[in-house]
Amino acid sequence: MRRFNMQRREFLRHSAVATAAGLSVPGGPRLFAADKGPNASRLIAGKDPRLIVHNANPFEIETPLKLLRESNITPVDVLFVRNNQSLPSSATLQPPSDLAWNVELTGLVNQPASIAVEQLKQMDQVERELVLQCSGNGRAAFSQAAPAKGAPWQCGAMGNVIFKGVPLSAILGRLKLKVSRDAQFVTAEGRDTPSKPQDADFEHSIPLADALDRSLLALMLNGEPIPAVHGGPVRLVTPGYYATMNVKWLGRLRFEARETDNYHQVGRYRTPRTPIDPGSEFSYGLENSDANWRMRTKCVILSPLEGDIVRAGDCEVRGVAFNDGTAPLESVAVSCDGGAAWQKAELIQNKSLYGWSHFKTNVKLLPGKTRFAARAIDRLGRTQPLDGQIHWNPAGYAWSGVQFVNVTATN
Numbered sequence: 001m002r003r004f005n006m007q008r009r010e011f012l013r014h015s016a017v018a019t020a021a022g023l024s025v026p027g028g029p030r031l032f033a034a035d036k037g038p039n040a041s042r043l044i045a046g047k048d049p050r051l052i053v054h055n056a057n058p059f060e061i062e063t064p065l066k067l068l069r070e071s072n073i074t075p076v077d078v079l080f081v082r083n084n085q086s087l088p089s090s091a092t093l094q095p096p097s098d099l100a101w102n103v104e105l106t107g108l109v110n111q112p113a114s115i116a117v118e119q120l121k122q123m124d125q126v127e128r129e130l131v132l133q134c135s136g137n138g139r140a141a142f143s144q145a146a147p148a149k150g151a152p153w154q155c156g157a158m159g160n161v162i163f164k165g166v167p168l169s170a171i172l173g174r175l176k177l178k179v180s181r182d183a184q185f186v187t188a189e190g191r192d193t194p195s196k197p198q199d200a201d202f203e204h205s206i207p208l209a210d211a212l213d214r215s216l217l218a219l220m221l222n223g224e225p226i227p228a229v230h231g232g233p234v235r236l237v238t239p240g241y242y243a244t245m246n247v248k249w250l251g252r253l254r255f256e257a258r259e260t261d262n263y264h265q266v267g268r269y270r271t272p273r274t275p276i277d278p279g280s281e282f283s284y285g286l287e288n289s290d291a292n293w294r295m296r297t298k299c300v301i302l303s304p305l306e307g308d309i310v311r312a313g314d315c316e317v318r319g320v321a322f323n324d325g326t327a328p329l330e331s332v333a334v335s336c337d338g339g340a341a342w343q344k345a346e347l348i349q350n351k352s353l354y355g356w357s358h359f360k361t362n363v364k365l366l367p368g369k370t371r372f373a374a375r376a377i378d379r380l381g382r383t384q385p386l387d388g389q390i391h392w393n394p395a396g397y398a399w400s401g402v403q404f405v406n407v408t409a410t411n
């Protein structure tokens with residue numbers, strides 16, 4: 001596997017040279033005049049300039065909640081972007097122009113195989129509405145207890161989108177591939193290469209059972225070919241999983257007995273299995289931590305927003321809730337006193353288990369300060385901790401604590 005990875009990197013380094021002139025490696029300060037700092041639309045052709053740029057290289061670009069709440073299906077021009085490293089020439093909402101893209105299927109299978117994007121396009125497609133959420137979403141909240149390493153994402157490293165593509169199980173059938181009983185995981189490799197050659201390639205393993213049940217090789221996002229920046233021409237999409245597991249620019253799937261020992265799978269993108277004290281160190285291993293796979297149940301208030309000044313009197317509190325799609329949501333409760341008393345909100349269930357559901361409720365606001373909170377619970381009883389810090393972890397993954405929103409009401 002190593003050997004192949006080296007070859008792949010060498011190959012891509014050549015193509016990177018060819019495209020370097022085309023702003024393929026974005027964000028270097030010298031690309032911009034001093035008065036024109038990086039904004040999302042300069043970094044990625046087609047993105048909305050109002051997005052929050054945490055990092056220009058690699059991209060860590062967040063959707064402000066003000067924009068997120070405007071649509072039920074998050075348009076691609078406002079959808080957040082997170083790259084650990086990028087594929088050359090992918091800084092655009094245009095689909096990639098590589099028409100000869102193949103995905104290899106190797107490892108514990110009767111014989112290695114490969115399928116072209118052109119073949120995938122001819123197969124029956126399924127559509128999945130789902131929440132795409134970075135496992136670092138909400139990280140900023142962890143830092144209230146102790147610094148968490150990484151971009152201080154607030155709540156907008158997520159969106160509700162529609163992916164369309166071919167189920168992995170159908171592809172195995174079409175290729176007549178038999179996966180060995182020893183295979184427990186499928187590892188997805190992206191074709192992007194690390195900016196420092198000595199760094200690890202980007203790949204992730206997910207449990208085979210969920211992959212066969214849920215995963216798609218997605219070709220379309222919100223009805224259009226997947227934009228290059230979001231992983232086109234083909235992306236592994238597993239509904240209900242954190243976005244990091246949705247490997248962009250999919251080059252290969254390996255069927256394996258164990259999770260890969262790749263740095264992105266073992267050294268990060270995991271949370272400790274049992275709580276640790278905020279601020280303490282943690283050495284990740286497969287035996288003491290869980291990969292950022294299925295998303296924790298949570299909700300996010302989209303109106304009002306933190307710091308809003310609103311009219312006293314009638315106020316509608318609304319937002320979105322979601323989980324890993326394993327069971328429907330049960331309810332969302334809203335508090336106007338920072339979490340002491342709760343009232344049940346109206347919950348409009350999404351037809352898709354993996355998409356977000358909207359909640360709303362009306363409250364009477366007295367003049368002065370109000371601290372709202374919202375908490376979702378699903379039919380498996382999985383809910384959000386009032387003190388989200390019990391899940392504190394050094395890199396601030398998988399925040400699912402109750403969110404508090406402070407507003408001021410005036411007459």
Ligand SMILES: Nc1nc2c(c(=O)[nH]1)N[C@H]1C(S)=C(S)[C@@H](COP(=O)(O)O)O[C@H]1N2
Pocket residue numbers: 079080081082083084085132133134135189190191192202229230231243244245246247248249
């Ligand atoms: N090949 C590849 N896939 C990747 C990444 C990456 O760096 N390379 N980043 C992951 C992470 S951490 C996230 S949060 C999502 C972001 O998806 P988006 O940029 O389409 O919003 O892509 C995931 N897939």
Ligand SMILES: [Mo]
Pocket residue numbers: 082133134135136243244
């Ligand atoms: Mo992420």
